[in-house]
Amino acid sequence: MHLTVLGSGTSHPHPKRSSTSFWLETAGGSILLDCSASSILRMAQEGLPWAELDAIWISHFHLDHIGGLAPFLFGIKHAAETRDRTKPLSICGPLGLKTLFDAVDEAGKYRLLEQGFPIEIVEVVEGDEFQILDGVAASVAKTLHKPESLAIRLEDGKRTLCFTSDTGFAPSLGEFAAGSGLFIVESSFVANKAVATHLELSEAMELISIAQPRKALLNHLYPEWDATKFEDLAANYSSPCEVLLAFDGMKIEI
Numbered sequence: 001m002h003l004t005v006l007g008s009g010t011s012h013p014h015p016k017r018s019s020t021s022f023w024l025e026t027a028g029g030s031i032l033l034d035c036s037a038s039s040i041l042r043m044a045q046e047g048l049p050w051a052e053l054d055a056i057w058i059s060h061f062h063l064d065h066i067g068g069l070a071p072f073l074f075g076i077k078h079a080a081e082t083r084d085r086t087k088p089l090s091i092c093g094p095l096g097l098k099t100l101f102d103a104v105d106e107a108g109k110y111r112l113l114e115q116g117f118p119i120e121i122v123e124v125v126e127g128d129e130f131q132i133l134d135g136v137a138a139s140v141a142k143t144l145h146k147p148e149s150l151a152i153r154l155e156d157g158k159r160t161l162c163f164t165s166d167t168g169f170a171p172s173l174g175e176f177a178a179g180s181g182l183f184i185v186e187s188s189f190v191a192n193k194a195v196a197t198h199l200e201l202s203e204a205m206e207l208i209s210i211a212q213p214r215k216a217l218l219n220h221l222y223p224e225w226d227a228t229k230f231e232d233l234a235a236n237y238s239s240p241c242e243v244l245l246a247f248d249g250m251k252i253e254i
């Protein structure tokens with residue numbers, strides 16, 4: 001697997017961190033993990049083959065995670081690059097995903113799901129196991145963020161990645177990520193978190209200790225991270241693996 005960080009930030013406007021999105025290359029194809037408004041620009045900036053994207057995972061319906069979804073479908077419906085496309089695009093996420101498209105379509109009569117190639121909407125719930133792509137197994141777990149929010153674990157036969165997206169603290173999430181090659185865990189706040197349904201660094205590090213991944217990536221970083229030196233903060237914790245602080249444009253081999 002190969003990961004490109006498109007957005008390492010939050011909903012808060014920031015000059016260097018755009019909101020949540022990752023481009024993941026697997027043995028079975030490419031998957032976009034969350035689709036923020038900025039992810040459309042960021043895919044193009046990174047030179048990624050967006051017209052060939054195979055699947056999109058949506059973790060929950062906050063706008064810093066879905067703001068680019070309807071605009072992306074609107075874009076590929078009319079782009080020359082997708083005119084000859086025949087392979088399907090799968091969009092997976094929590095219950096309510098289809099309703100979201102219905103509401104947007106109703107507002108603008110876009111018919112976003114009617115494209116020159118098939119679009120499959122897959123709604124999943126806590127505990128589900130499914131094939132997000134041929135050869136890529138997915139399982140999802142509930143997170144303490146929103147009623148619909150889900151973490152996802154992906155395995156392509158060679159590597160495993162787990163992505164918490166936004167979450168409050170629950171040790172079970174560390175167990176869900178056990179042994180993953182890369183554990184992408186949110187660490188919205190440095191300390192003294194302002195919101196119970198997010199994590200601060202000490203909680204993210206505790207989940208990493210439980211999960212024992214081969215590598216961990218902290219993301220969903222509020223601007224308070226700008227005033228810190230991560231190496232100094234990380235030195236306060238004993239970690240079972242390398243822990244990286246995400247930045248837009250970061251690339252990781254898993």
Ligand SMILES: [Zn+2]
Pocket residue numbers: 010011020062064065166220
């Ligand atoms: Zn968020």
Ligand SMILES: [Zn+2]
Pocket residue numbers: 060062145166
């Ligand atoms: Zn959120």
